[in-house]
Amino acid sequence: MFDPRLYREACGELHVSPEKIEEVISMTEQKKQTRRPFRAALVAAAAVALMAVGVSAANPDMLEGITLRIATVFQVGELRQDMTAEGGAAITALEIPEARLEDRDGRAVLLVMGEEIDVTADLERDGRYEYRYADEGAELTVLVEGSLEDWTMTTSVGVPGEETGVAVVTTREEQERGPGGAAYAMSGDLDALEGGRTSTGEADAAASARPAGVTPD
Amino acid sequence: MxxxxxxxxxxxxxxxxxxxxxxxxxxxxxxxxxxxxxxxxxxxxxxxxxxxxxxxxxxxxxxxxxxxxxxxxxxxxxxxxxxxxxxxxAPEDGARAEVLRAVMGLETRYRLAVCLYYYEGCTVAQVAAALRANPSTVQTWLLRARERLKKALSDEEEEEGHRYVRPQIVP
Structure with missing residues (x-):
């Protein structure tokens, strides 16, 4: 018979080592969180193919890189950050996670969000495979179309219930040519940032591959 | 913060x-x-x-x-x-260790549901939100978890019973 009281007593004896807690606290003492310049660069590489909101063809320099002074950053789910710039402009940053399709001894294996999915049967049967992930912040779809030898992968991230979204299209050749990595895209009231933004004039691959929520030093 | x-x-x-x-x-x-x-x-x-x-x-x-x-x-x-x-x-107390071992023998979703509901004191709706599942699904998981725990713990009791039977000389 399951006795919840005994179980609670058993769980009450499980403790994390105090050193681990103090270690984290001391890490954060060295690592201040917000209210400091946040430099986000968008790399005009194969990674960012479409920015649906905010970034238009009228200001292509935005694709080169921008420097913002961010007042607050909120992580919303795995793939989204809601930021407020100094001056009040609201910005949504979406992370497009790395997705790869690998040929493993003739099997097509999709690697995304820490998962490894054998999609061989789906590609052979339907010529496509669709992966979906959603949380409170964003919806991710990875659509693989074609065959193991010749495929196209469309990775798109959007905000639930809104039109905001970004997408990346990758082919097998592109994947083989370039190193992988996550990409970021930003949308929102970008015109309001005019006074605060400057083009860095350099592509920052490291910034593009930086995990969401970690601000560069 | x-x-x-x-x-x-x-x-x-x-x-x-x-x-x-x-x-x-x-x-x-x-x-x-x-x-x-x-x-x-x-x-x-x-x-x-x-x-x-x-x-x-x-x-x-x-x-x-x-x-x-x-x-x-x-x-x-x-x-x-x-x-x-x-x-x-594992807790030093045998009965507590036994119940914890039984819970840890469940599938991941059942373990998490049991932990959140019975230890953390979450409601079914809160467990559902944490596990991104429907509340009715969580209720089913909790029901199955209890059934499996009951079986696992009674099997263990039976084994314990057999283990400690004192050998006797049968005339």
Whole structure:
């Protein structure tokens, strides 16, 4: 018979080592969180193919890189950050996670969000495979179309219930040519940032591959 | 969140995060890593919480998510046999150790549901939110978990009974 009281007593004896807690606290003492310049660069590489909101063809320099002074950053789910710039402009940053399709001894294996999915049967049967992930912040779809030898992968991230979204299209050749990595895209009231933004004039691959929520030093 | 508030939250909820991660991962080192990751995420989020309850439920949800990420990694799948609870921290008391071992023998979703409901005192709706499942599904998981625990614990009692039968000389 399951006795919840005994179980609670058993769980009450499980403790994390105090050193681990103090270690984290001391890490954060060295690592201040917000209210400091946040430099986000968008790399005009194969990674960012479409920015649906905010970034238009009228200001292509935005694709080169921008420097913002961010007042607050909120992580919303795995793939989204809601930021407020100094001056009040609201910005949504979406992370497009790395997705790869690998040929493993003739099997097509999709690697995304820490998962490894054998999609061989789906590609052979339907010529496509669709992966979906959603949380409170964003919806991710990875659509693989074609065959193991010749495929196209469309990775798109959007905000639930809104039109905001970004997408990346990758082919097998592109994947083989370039190193992988996550990409970021930003949308929102970008015109309001005019006074605060400057083009860095350099592509920052490291910034593009930086995990969401970690601000560069 | 101030440094002081973060320190207080880390010391107050460190064990809570650890227990959830331990139920998901069944491994002390991985659970401690997840605990640190979750606390760092709390710090980096810079969030202000409406109440302690709000903070706790945010931490529970993120703990489940971070544990699932570890569970998904191929490296871990090949390293740790997921269906075994080996060398895990166990209470000294036999009955408590037994019940914890039985819970750890359940499937991941059942373990997490049991931990959140019976130990953390979450409602079914709160468990459902943390595990991203329907409340009715969580109720089913809890029901099945109880059934399996009942069976596992009664089997164990039977085995115990057999184990301690004193040998007798039969005339």
């Amino acid at each position: 101030t440094q002081e508030a973060f320190g207080r939250a880390a010391r107050t909820y460190g064990d809570t995060v650890y227990r959830v991660a331990l139920h998901a991962l069944k491994n002390r080192e991985d659970a401690e890593d997840v605990t640190q990751t979750v606390l760092l995420r709390l710090w980096e989020s810079g969030r202000e919480f409406e109440s302690e309850e709000h903070l706790k439920h945010w931490l529970l949800r993120v703990s489940v998510n971070e544990s699932r990420k570890v569970l998904r990694s191929l490296w871990r799948r090949t390293r740790v046999p997921l269906e075994e609870w080996r060398d895990g921290p």
